[in-house]
Amino acid sequence: MGRTLAGLFHGRPRLQLGALLAGPVGWLVVGYLGSLAVLLVASFWSLGETTQAVQQTYSLDNFKELLDNDVYRTITLRTVGIAALVTVTDALLALPLAFFMAKVARGRTKGLLVVAVLMPLWSSYLVKVYAWRTILSEDGPLNWVLNPIGLSGPSGNAAVWLVMAYIWLPYMIIPIYAGLERIPDSLLSASEDLGAHPWTTVKRVIWPLVFPAIVAGSIFTFSLTLGDFIAVSLVSKNQFIGTVVYANFTTNPPFAAAFAVVPIVIMIIYLLIARRLGAFEHV
Amino acid sequence: MRGNASPSRWAWLAVLGICAFIVAFGAGCGSSDDGGSTGEELTTVGEGEGELNLICWAGYCEDGSTDPKVDWVTPFEKKTGCEVNVKIGNTSDEMVSLMRTGEYDGVSASGDATLRLIDNGDVDPVNTDLVPNYKDVFPGLKDQPYNSVDGQMYGIPHGRGANLLMSNLDVVKPQAESLSAVFDEAELEKYKGKVTAYDSPIYIADAALYLMATQPDLGITNPYELDDDQFNAAIDLLKTQNEYIGEYWSDYTKEISAFTNGDSVVGTTWQVINQLLQGDNQPVDAVVPKEGSTGWSDTWMISSESQHPNCMYEWMDWIISPKVNAEVAEWFGEAPANSKACDFTSDPNHCEIYDADGSQYLDDLYYWTTPLSDCGDDRGDVCKTYDDWVQGWTEVKG
Missing domain, CATH: 3.40.190.10 (Periplasmic binding protein-like II)
Structure with missing residues (x-):
């Protein structure tokens, strides 16, 4: 049997490739794109009045509601705003750290830093979020420190920004670190030897080379913040795209589907811009 | 940009594939779901099926895991052989959508969920003759607009209380x-x-x-x-x-x-x-x-797609049996549905405090409804x- 199977594939590179890729491509098309397709179809459905059950009749009512009602625009802008802010914050925090890891630290220190950055990813997302809920709570450690000096910990959007920036930080550090690793040290030496000011080296040599890596990292931080609904609902009462989709998922699934199309469109636009900026050229 | 020609061809192929998928799926869906209930009630309760999947309000289906002393699920399992799996519903909306998956046998539905479930055929009418304890339920809970249609009960009243x-x-x-x-x-x-x-x-x-x-x-x-x-x-x-x-x-x-x-x-x-x-x-x-205040009045309903109807009928009778109904009512803090439960509460005044017969304020509450x-x-x-x-x-x- 094994022999005949081997015989079947022998000398047929296309068949070999097909058998190799059938699994992953099938999964991608059916499992991933398929569920997106279902989502798109469902977004045109509506609910019956007394039954509150989904009726499979096509209408644009859900999208009309999304456009007509101010509250959804506010929620979308709030979500995109926080996602952008988190991305910028993470980039600012990640750049110096990643530079130190890639170009300054050597041997043991470097290994320890990489482990330290990856360490938070070993614990569950929920554990981290609940830890933040405790930290930020009224009787939590943050207020315990801040209250005596007349301050109080962040709440609402600020709390969401803080927690999201913490949770997604490793996803920004790793791509930037990898990007900086790829820059040969000789380039930096050459720049120095030719008399460039360190700042000029950063601006003219490092920045253009690391920029695609930052954009790649920003795709993670931006999209993950855009879609989050657990953390944001645990540290803030404000509504975000994710929380509204989640709330409507039980009451009005077609509307939830319609609203879920919004972040998809935003991400498509974001990815197109990222492509323009060269994020995918050295992947 | 040499390699670009073939990836873009692949992209178009993928888009085509998705479109085909949407069309196929959309057409398939349009005809698949009739959503109808059988509308038939059970005539006899037979041997239990060995399993029961319930959607409960927190505190309604205690198996000793919250507090070892609070347990009426384990005795039920021992008595009937029906292994109970509990899913906690946090809101009525969640309960309705869980029921519509067809994976559950029954639900402790509040008045704002019951009508939606009945109208959509998600639940079957209940033959109250098969639930011996039903005769002791307070009259104020029977044949209410939120648990019956034209005199036909769609569930067994469990208890009520105020927010x-x-x-x-x-x-x-x-x-x-x-x-x-x-x-x-x-x-x-x-x-x-x-x-x-x-x-x-x-x-x-x-x-x-x-x-x-x-x-x-x-x-x-x-x-x-x-x-x-x-x-x-x-x-x-x-x-x-x-x-x-x-x-x-x-x-x-x-x-x-x-x-x-x-x-x-x-x-x-x-x-x-x-x-x-x-x-x-x-x-x-x-x-x-x-x-x-607003309040809730809860009803145990049986799914029209229940795989374990005998166990569900056993459960509906068990949960409003005087002793168990008293335990639930005291633990959850509500008025029991069974008038005889009042003799079993550890606090002899429980039924009076919670106004179980509805004479003081319970009948004046505005119960959740759709x-x-x-x-x-x-x-x-x-x-x-x-x-x-x-x-x-x-x-x-x-």
Whole structure:
């Protein structure tokens, strides 16, 4: 049997490739794109009045509601705003750290830093979020420190920004670190030897080379913040795209589907811009 | 850009594939679901099927895991051989959508879920002759608009109670006894950022109830039958309240943690939450607000797609049997449905305190029900539907 199977594939590179890729491509098309397709179809459905059950009749009512009602625009802008802010914050925090890891630290220190950055990813997302809920709570450690000096910990959007920036930080550090690793040290030496000011080296040599890596990292931080609904609902009462989709998922699934199309469109636009900026050229 | 030609061809192929998928799926879906109930009730209860999947309100299906002393699921399993799997539903909306998966045999549905389930054929009528304990259920709970259609019962009444107003006694002095604590701006100002409310569209009724007491001009007669003006007034009130809310809760564990760590000090609650917090020595207490309250009246319903109907009938009889009904009622803090349960409560006054026969206040509560466009009076079809309530709730939270 094994022999005949081997015989079947022998000398047929296309068949070999097909058998190799059938699994992953099938999964991608059916499992991933398929569920997106279902989502798109469902977004045109509506609910019956007394039954509150989904009726499979096509209408644009859900999208009309999304456009007509101010509250959804506010929620979308709030979500995109926080996602952008988190991305910028993470980039600012990640750049110096990643530079130190890639170009300054050597041997043991470097290994320890990489482990330290990856360490938070070993614990569950929920554990981290609940830890933040405790930290930020009224009787939590943050207020315990801040209250005596007349301050109080962040709440609402600020709390969401803080927690999201913490949770997604490793996803920004790793791509930037990898990007900086790829820059040969000789380039930096050459720049120095030719008399460039360190700042000029950063601006003219490092920045253009690391920029695609930052954009790649920003795709993670931006999209993950855009879609989050657990953390944001645990540290803030404000509504975000994710929380509204989640709330409507039980009451009005077609509307939830319609609203879920919004972040998809935003991400498509974001990815197109990222492509323009060269994020995918050295992947 | 040499390699670009073939990837783009692949991309087009993928797009084509998705389109084909959508078309195939869309067409397939249109015809697959008839959603109809068999509409038939059981005539005899046979041998149990060995398994039972339930959707319960927190506190209704205790198997000793919350408190080893609180356990009426294990004795049921021993008696009937039906292994019980419990799924906690946090809101009526969640329960309805869980029931529609067809994976559950029964649900402890409140009045705002029951009509939706009956109308959509998600649940079957119940043959009350097969539930011996049904004869002892308080008459005030039988053949109600939220659990029956044309005299045919669609479930077995479980118990009822009021939504309460809870205060952290260390912070809120004197204890809040009026809804003004959560709706009046002057009162709200005192606990800004530490007020909580139930995160569900049905909470709009609480605001309507407060308006009923404070703004008689609006002419609200029933907090679930709101026309445009009344509805907008309730929404405005809730938007004001929103500025003072620390967090909303729908998961009861979330409210417990919020009251424990001081994030919430006053707001709506259930007796079971009060019970758990007091058991944990937290300084809290909850009362029925003096304006009256919204409440729930729960019904055990059997799924029209139940795989284990015999076990479900056994369960419906078990859960309202006098002793068990008394245990649940005391643990959850509600009025039992079975009149004989009153003889089994550890506090002999339980039924009186909770007004089990409905003579003091229970019959005056506004029980959760699904808002419909028909106002139920001479205003006609101008009332806000549940759809509007859902949208309104999103606007409140902003």
